[in-house]
Amino acid sequence: xxxxxxxxxxxxxxxxxxxxxxxxxxxxxxxxxxxxxxxxxxxxxxxxxxxxxxxxxxxxxxxxxxxxxxxxxxxxxxxxxxxxxxxxxxxxxxxxxxxxxxxxxxxxxxxxxxxxxxxxxxxxxxxxxxxxxxxxxxxxxxxxxxxxxxxxxxxxxxxxxxxxxxxxxxxxxxxxxxxxxxxxxxxxxxxxxxxxxxxxxxxxxxxxxxxxxxxxxxxxxxxxxxxxxxxxxxxxxxxxxxxxxxxxxxxxxxxxxxxxxxxxxxxxxxxxxxxxxxxxxxxxxxxxxxxxxxxxxxxxxxxxxxxxxxx
Amino acid sequence: xxxxxxxxxxxxxxxxxxxxxxxxxxxxxxxxxxxxxxxxxxxxxxxxxxxxxxxxxxxxxxxxxxxxxxxxxxxxxxxxxxxxxxxxxxxxxxxxxxxxxxxxxxxxxxxxxxxxxxxxxxxxxxxxxxxxxxxxxxxxxxxxxxxxxxxxxxxxxxxxxxxxxxxxxxxxxxxxxxxxxxxxxxxxxxxxxxxxxxxxxxxxxxxxxxxxxxxxxxxxxxxxxxxxxxxxxxxxxxxxxxxxxxxxxxxxxxxxxxxxxxxxxxxxxxxxxxxxxxxxxxxxxxxxxxxxxxxxxxxxxxxxxxxxxxxxxxxxxxxxxxxxxxxxxxxxxxxxxxxxxxxxxxxxxx
Amino acid sequence: xxxxxxxxxxxxxxxxxxxxxxxxxxxxxxxxxxxxxxxxxxxxxxxxxxxxxxxxxxxxxxxxxxxxxxxxxxxxxxxxxxxxxxxxxxxxxxxxxxxxxxxxxxxxxxxxxxxxxxxxxxxxxxxxxxxxxxxxxxxxxxxxxxxxxxxxxxxxxxxxxxxxxxxxxxxxxxxxxxxxxxxxxxxxxxxxxxxxxxxxxxxxxxxxxxxxxxxxxxxxxxxxxxxxxxxxxxxxxxxxxxxxxxxxxxxxxxxxxxxxxxxxxxxxxxxxxxxxxxxxxx
Ligand SMILES: Nc1ncnc2c1ncn2[C@@H]1O[C@H](COP(=O)(O)OP(=O)(O)O)[C@@H](O)[C@H]1O
Ligand SMILES: [Mg+2]
Numbered sequence: 053x054x055x056x057x058x059x060x061x062x063x064x065x066x067x068x069x070x071x072x073x074x075x076x077x078x079x080x081x082x083x084x085x086x087x088x089x090x091x092x093x094x095x096x097x098x099x100x101x102x103x104x105x106x107x108x109x110x111x112x113x114x115x116x117x118x119x120x121x122x123x124x125x126x127x128x129x130x131x132x133x134x135x136x137x138x139x140x141x142x143x144x145x146x147x148x149x150x151x152x153x154x155x156x157x158x159x160x161x162x163x164x165x166x167x168x169x170x171x172x173x174x175x176x177x178x179x180x181x182x183x184x185x186x187x188x189x190x191x192x193x194x195x196x197x198x199x200x201x202x203x204x205x206x207x208x209x210x211x212x213x214x215x216x217x218x219x220x221x222x223x224x225x226x227x228x229x230x231x232x233x234x235x236x237x238x239x240x241x242x243x244x245x246x247x248x249x250x251x252x253x254x255x256x257x258x259x260x261x262x263x264x265x266x267x268x269x270x271x272x273x274x275x276x277x278x279x280x281x282x283x284x285x286x287x288x289x290x291x292x293x294x295x296x297x298x299x300x301x302x303x304x305x306x307x308x309x310x311x312x313x314x315x316x317x318x319x320x321x322x323x324x325x326x327x328x329x330x331x332x333x334x335x336x337x338x339x340x341x342x343x344x345x346x347x348x349x350x351x352x353x354x355x356x357x358x359x360x361x362x363x
Numbered sequence: 364x365x366x367x368x369x370x371x372x373x374x375x376x377x378x379x380x381x382x383x384x385x386x387x388x389x390x391x392x393x394x395x396x397x398x399x400x401x402x403x404x405x406x407x408x409x410x411x412x413x414x415x416x417x418x419x420x421x422x423x424x425x426x427x428x429x430x431x432x433x434x435x436x437x438x439x440x441x442x443x444x445x446x447x448x449x450x451x452x453x454x455x456x457x458x459x460x461x462x463x464x465x466x467x468x469x470x471x472x473x474x475x476x477x478x479x480x481x482x483x484x485x486x487x488x489x490x491x492x493x494x495x496x497x498x499x500x501x502x503x504x505x506x507x508x509x510x511x512x513x514x515x516x517x518x519x520x521x522x523x524x525x526x527x528x529x530x531x532x533x534x535x536x537x538x539x540x541x542x543x544x545x546x547x548x549x550x551x552x553x554x555x556x557x558x559x560x561x562x563x564x565x566x567x568x569x570x571x572x573x574x575x576x577x578x579x580x581x582x583x584x585x586x587x588x589x590x591x592x593x594x595x596x597x598x599x600x601x602x603x604x605x606x607x608x609x610x611x612x613x614x615x616x617x618x619x620x621x622x623x624x625x626x627x628x629x630x631x632x633x634x635x636x637x638x639x640x641x642x643x644x645x646x647x648x649x650x651x652x653x654x655x656x657x658x659x660x661x662x663x664x665x666x667x668x669x670x671x672x673x674x675x676x677x678x679x680x681x682x683x684x685x686x687x688x689x690x691x692x693x694x695x696x697x698x699x700x701x702x703x704x705x706x707x708x709x710x711x712x713x
Numbered sequence: 714x715x716x717x718x719x720x721x722x723x724x725x726x727x728x729x730x731x732x733x734x735x736x737x738x739x740x741x742x743x744x745x746x747x748x749x750x751x752x753x754x755x756x757x758x759x760x761x762x763x764x765x766x767x768x769x770x771x772x773x774x775x776x777x778x779x780x781x782x783x784x785x786x787x788x789x790x791x792x793x794x795x796x797x798x799x800x801x802x803x804x805x806x807x808x809x810x811x812x813x814x815x816x817x818x819x820x821x822x823x824x825x826x827x828x829x830x831x832x833x834x835x836x837x838x839x840x841x842x843x844x845x846x847x848x849x850x851x852x853x854x855x856x857x858x859x860x861x862x863x864x865x866x867x868x869x870x871x872x873x874x875x876x877x878x879x880x881x882x883x884x885x886x887x888x889x890x891x892x893x894x895x896x897x898x899x900x901x902x903x904x905x906x907x908x909x910x911x912x913x914x915x916x917x918x919x920x921x922x923x924x925x926x927x928x929x930x931x932x933x934x935x936x937x938x939x940x941x942x943x944x945x946x947x948x949x950x951x952x953x954x955x956x957x958x959x960x961x962x963x964x965x966x967x968x969x970x971x972x973x974x975x976x977x978x979x980x981x982x983x984x985x986x987x988x989x990x991x992x993x994x995x
Contacts, residue, residue: 085812085816085818085821086818086820086824088808088809088811088812088816089808089809089812089813089824091804091805091808091809092805092806092808092809092828092868092872093809093824093827093828094805095801095805095861095864095865095868096827096828096831096865096868096869098861098865099843099861099862099864099865100831100834100839100865101827101831101834102846103839103842103843103846104834104838104839104842106842106845106846107838107839107841107842110841110842110845118845118848162736163736166729166732166733166736167729167733167736169726169729170726170729170730170732170733171726171729171730173726173730173733174729174730174733177733177734177736177737179981179985180737180740180741181736181737181740181741182981182985183740183741183744183974183977184740184741184743184744186922186926186970186973186974186976186977186984187744187926187970187973188925188926188927188928188944188969188970188973189926189928190926190928190944190945190947190948190951190969191926191944191947191966191969191970193948193951194947194948194951194962194963194966195743195744195746195747195963195966196743197951198747198750198959198962198963199743199746201959203759204758204759204760204761204763205763206746206763209761209762209763238739238740238743242740246985295835298835299835299836299837301837301929302928302929302948305928305948306948306951320835320837323837323838323840323841324837324840324929324933326841327840327841327844327933328933333841333845336841337841337842340837340838340839340840340841340842341838343835343837343838344834344835344838347833347834347835347838348830348833348834351832351833352833355829
């Protein structure tokens with residue numbers, strides 16, 4: 053009921069701009085507003101900003117385990133960027149993100165359309181289908197690890213029944229990444245579904261009626277009404293997921309530990325491994341920065357797309 | 364009860380001036396409407412009286428006391444907002460009693476105050492409802508009830524009826540007017556609707572772009588608008604303006620046709636604007652020829668939109684013989700009700 | 714809510730309903746299997762061919778989880794970290810979000826951009842520097858530090874959400890209360906907080922789910938067994954592959970997910986509204 057009476061206060065689109073001034077205390081300049089932000093900024097500075105600058109600084113240090121032994125300029129960068137292992141990691145990350153995204157978007161869109169046409173049944177099932185999205189990566193990984201277990205897991209068993217040779221499943225360097233992609237898509241397509249559904253339900257019904265009067269069929273409705281309307285939402289959802297996939301480690305830690313033969317070592321997994329193994333944290337800092345930069349780039353695009361901050 | 368005095372009041376947001384020095388004197392018990400087009404600064408002015416905006420320059424006095432730096436709760440005023448601003452999670456009674464609760468008034472006093480206000484506004488049966496369970500008109504009344512409970516010296520209204528449908532608006536207009544006649548509390552009422560302003564006010568303040576164009580009683584503004592802005596704003600449909608020249612006691616239009624001038628302007632000779640209200644044009648065989656474009660009968664009267672050359676002219680006739688589109692009619696202004704304005708600054712000449 | 718593109722007649726919906734169930738099976742099948750396995754005996758869990766329903770349902774696995782000395786401790790850690798993190802995020806996020814929505818002052822835009830920027834820094838990029846810094850000041854294995862780190866991850870979205878919720882409350886309501894004599898604190902406490910309660914619930918739900926599910930933060934910054942959470946305990950068991958009992962694991966999985974499942978069941982509306990808030994431009 054709030055929504056129906058909020059015209060007056062919601063004229064400004066973003067948060068940062070065009071707000072009502074604080075006229076209540078009638079003071080021109082006041083340090084009080086800053087005080088309201090101070091606790092949040094303090095936490096974010098200590099936990100996020102300072103380590104962000106610090107990782108930059110680390111990347112220019114010569115390191116041995118967790119010891120710093122002096123400034124080395126771009127040596128760490130040179131080492132990382134010239135190693136084929138690093139580029140392999142980049143390639144694995146890219147494959148992982150693109151593969152999972154494709155699966156999640158296709159499945160999510162299909163589920164959204166199907167459930168939207170299934171009446172009340174669809175509304176009920178939608179809630180259930182979203183459920184795995186709330187499970188932790190460790191839980192999802194554990195369940196699938198067992199489902200895919202080559203000795204007694206139900207999935208290899210079913211494959212055998214229909215005459216496929218399951219082989220080593222996650223132990224197979226050629227199969228591990230595709231399997232992890234499938235699990236990721238399985239876990240995240242419900243999110244796409246919910247977003248797409250929310251967007252679809254905000255489409256005015258009249259548009260579909262207009263197409264009907266103009267003589268358009270289901271395909272025209274989908275192409276010119278549904279798709280055009282949900283494309284922005286789909287775009288921002290895809291970006292959110294890309295960021296998530298790029299920085300996802302736990303599923304890989306649980307299911308493959310980056311293996312076999314590095315076939316599932318993504319950039320983020322590498323940053324994790326470098327941190328806990330701590331052989332040489334300088335290059336790990338460089339990998340972290342690469343992840344950071346890609347993430348910020350995607351985040352900026354996302355911000356532009358959704359107009360969170362305008363002006 | 365109190366009077367309100369605005370003395371050269373100014374307001375700037377950052378560097379943008381919004382109110383350019385407004386001086387208005389509101390007498391004790393008076394019902395004053397602030398009227399003007401959207402964005403002219405009415406709300407800003409009202410909110411300065413309320414104390415919700417600080418005053419960039421000038422002085423505001425309530426009941427003889429300068430209140431420039433007095434916080435709202437100490438100004439002894441109450442305000443009704445356009446969107447009612449009811450507290451959605453409180454019942455009608457809680458909404459109306461909130462100010463007393465903040466004052467830590469004892470329970471009996473609170474109930475008595477709320478009960479009295481509810482009675483005045485026939486809200487007694489609705490006291491336990493939540494705002495979402497009320498109709499638009501009822502919400503409006505609760506908002507007024509909240510103001511009444513405080514028994515203020517001054518009521519401020521900011522477009523209180525613009526969220527209501529047309530019929531309810533007319534009804535609530537009457538109710539507010541009656542309320543004022545009963546309580547006789549000084550009232551400042553903001554609206555962009557000149558009909559509302561005309562029908563409710565003892566005194567109208569016409570604003571435009573942050574300045575006061577004219578202050579006066581409703582009929583005074585209608586009969587003697589000080590300038591073209593007021594002339595065009597007050598009255599519906601709006602006054603017709605014709606460009607031309609005053610010469611030898613007559614007004615010559617650009618195509619050379621002549622219109623009669625009031626006797627007082629016989630000796631004027633300059634470019635000017637001729638203003639005549641649609642209801643002051645009468646059909647006459649020796650009048651100005653017009654080509655009828657659209658005819659809009661409303662029953663009691665008929666509005667005719669016609670053209671003279673490229674100029675569009677609106678007339679209102681009360682006779683039942685309707686002209687047809689395309690037909691030529693001749694009309695003559697009632698010379699006693701003609702207004703002439705300076706071409707240069709729009710000021711009234713007649 | 715009219716379902717877009719829905720064919721009005723229930724009969725025309727039949728294929729869609731059928732396909733909906735196919736999706737439900739794809740999604741819930743693995744979960745259901747895990748649930749069923751948690752009731753199987755250790756032997757039956759690895760039987761070939763696999764059984765769908767436990768032939769002899771047993772609660773033994775659950776009892777074993779509960780009997781484990783470390784379970785209560787891990788569970789308590791999980792609760793403490795996630796409730797603490799969400800509480801802290803609300804504590805600092807409500808004032809900031811309110812100020813963002815209601816005050817205008819010099820540098821506000823810069824502040825909001827800073828908060829936005831911090832939300833773009835991925836936790837993974839901060840593993841190495843944070844570990845180094847915590848190690849050098851001796852703050853590894855601190856429950857409080859882990860809580861604050863988890864909180865920092867959800868503070869930006871908390872601030873943004875609160876700001877949006879407050880903006881949706883007509884400012885005239887505050888003006889009105891202000892004229893009624895309320896001060897800022899009374900306005901927030903008596904008006905704003907009750908009015909944005911659904912929003913706060915949505916942010917809190919998402920925050921609890923996010924922090925409860927975290928593995929990395931706790932595993933890296935609090936490697937001490939006494940500080941671990943259920944998620945860490947679960948992953949450790951996977952690593953401890955020798956003698957792993959799958960039925961026990963699945964019971965653990967169910968228990969480790971239980972709070973989140975309950976929360977999802979109780980407030981899935983808020984959960985969904987939190988997910989989709991700001992995603993659809995009307
Ligand atoms: N908080 C503000 N900051 C800057 N300009 C404002 C603010 N509030 C109002 N204005 C400007 O002041 C002018 C008058 O506004 P307002 O008093 O609301 O007009 P009205 O109520 O007559 O429609 C408008 O041009 C508006 O854009
Ligand atoms: Mg206004």
